[in-house]
Structures are given as C-alpha cells and as structure tokens.
Amino acid sequence: xxxxxxxxxxxxxxxxxxxxxxxxxxxxxxxxxxxxxxxxxxxxxxxxxxxxxxxxxxxxxxxxxxxxxxxxxxxxxxxxxxxxxxxxxxxxxxxxxxxxxxxxxxxxxxxxxxxxxxxxxxxxxxxxxxxxxxxxxxxxxxxxxxxxxxxxxxxxxxxxxxxxxxxxxxxxxxxxxxxxxxxxxxxxxxxxxxxxxxxxxxxxxxxxxxx
Numbered sequence: 001x002x003x004x005x006x007x008x009x010x011x012x013x014x015x016x017x018x019x020x021x022x023x024x025x026x027x028x029x030x031x032x033x034x035x036x037x038x039x040x041x042x043x044x045x046x047x048x049x050x051x052x053x054x055x056x057x058x059x060x061x062x063x064x065x066x067x068x069x070x071x072x073x074x075x076x077x078x079x080x081x082x083x084x085x086x087x088x089x090x091x092x093x094x095x096x097x098x099x100x101x102x103x104x105x106x107x108x109x110x111x112x113x114x115x116x117x118x119x120x121x122x123x124x125x126x127x128x129x130x131x132x133x134x135x136x137x138x139x140x141x142x143x144x145x146x147x148x149x150x151x152x153x154x155x156x157x158x159x160x161x162x163x164x165x166x167x168x169x170x171x172x173x174x175x176x177x178x179x180x181x182x183x184x185x186x187x188x189x190x191x192x193x194x195x196x197x198x199x200x201x202x203x204x205x206x207x208x209x210x211x
Contacts, residue, residue: 015132017109021102022138029098030148031201037090037152045086046079046159053078073163080159087152095152101145106138119143122203123196133210137203144200151193158183158190 053075054068061070107115120126122140129136164179 014109014111014114015135018106018132018135018138021104021106021108022135024100025102025106025138025141026100027098027141027144027201027204028100030095030144031197033094033098034148034151034197037087037094041086041090042083042155045082046155049079049082050075076159076163080156083159084153084156087156091149091152095145095148098148099141099145101142102138106135106142110135115139123199124203128207128210130210133207137207140200140203144197144204147193147197147200151190151197154186154190154193158186161186 050072054071055075057071057074058068107118110118117126117129118132118136118139121128121136122143161179161183
C-alpha cells in the first residue's frame with residue numbers, strides 16, 4: 001500500500017504544479033485575430049506583392065512574353081518574404097495580445113502518457129477529466145497560441161517553393177518535381193494546422209461552462 005500511496009502523492013504533486021501554471025491562461029480572441037489576418041491583410045498583400053514583384057522583374061530584365069514565368073517566380077518570392085515579415089509583425093501586434101498563454105509549458109511536470117491524454121481530450125478523442133480540466137484548458141490555450149503563430153508564417157514556404165518548380169520556359173522539369181512534392185506536403189500540413197487550431201478552439205468553447 002505504501003508504494004501506491006507514494007505513486008498517488010507523486011501524481012498529485014505533478015498535477016498541482018500543472019494547475020498552478022494553468023492559472024490565468026485564456027484565449028482572448030486568437031480565432032478572430034487569425035481570421036482577420038487572412039481575410040483583411042494576407043490575401044491582398046500576396047496579390048499586391050506578386051504583381052509588384054513580377055512588374056519590377058519585367059522592367060529590370062526586359063519585358064518579354066516568353067519570360068513571364070521567371071517574372072512571376074520573382075513575384076512569388078517577394079510575396080513569400082512579405083508573408084514571413086508581415087506574419088511576424090502581425091503575430092507580435094495582434095496574436096500575442098489575444099491570449100494569456102504563460103511562459104512555461106503547462107504540462108511540463110506531467111508524464112508523457114498524461115500529456116498524450118491531454119492532447120486527446122483537446123482533440124475530442126478522449127473523455128474530459130473534470131478534475132484536470134483547468135490544466136487541459138491551459139494546455140489548449142498554449143497549443144492554440146502556438147498554432148496561430150505557425151498559421152501566420154507557414155504560407156511563406158509554398159510561396160517560395162512554387163517558383164522553384166517552374167523553369168524559364170514555364171514547364172516543370174524532372175528535378176522540379178521535388179519542389180512540387182514539397183509544396184504538396186506543405187499544403188497538407190497547413191490543412192492539419194487549421195484542423196488542430198479549430199479543435200483547440202472548439203474544446204475551449206465546449207468546456208467554458210465547466211471551468
């Protein structure tokens with residue numbers, strides 16, 4: 001019995017530490033911030049930068065209808081760079097203030113199995129444990145904040161890879177299929193990021209009345 005009591009005491013201590021870290025953590029509008037970024041800023045910015053980059057390249061190297069893929073590639077690269085810079089700025093100005101997410105991982109003191117079970121609860125794949133809800137909600141806020149930052153920056157990569165898959169003739173060459181494949185897997189990754197971001201938000205909404 002002494003061994004069981006010792007294990008229970010250790011478990012209680014781990015969760016007590018996690019509960020203290022979770023205090024005050026909250027999503028104050030991450031979903032709205034990410035939505036505003038894509039609907040108000042990103043799409044317009046990408047279109048403008050691709051247009052400007054392509055026009056500048058055409059003027060610098062001589063306008064020729066046959067060279068339009070090269071000009072467009074330059075525009076995509078400029079849009080990718082703009083996405084990275086703009087995403088980081090927007091993250092610091094709008095996303096960071098949209099959440100109280102702490103500085104230390106809420107689940108730091110927990111075991112790998114306990115952390116896995118928390119992620120399953122957030123994803124809706126496991127029953128929510130009421131006794132640990134404060135910790136699980138705190139973890140959901142931290143996960144959601146991390147995903148929000150990734151969603152702002154990740155479009156940089158396909159915007160950079162797309163031009164690499166187009167040669168001067170506007171055709172995809174044998175080696176360029178590598179970049180096509182990378183772009184494809186990146187787009188799949190973005191889909192999963194969006195899914196997990198939505199799941200964490202749905203979990204916080206679903207359990208708000210229980211906290």
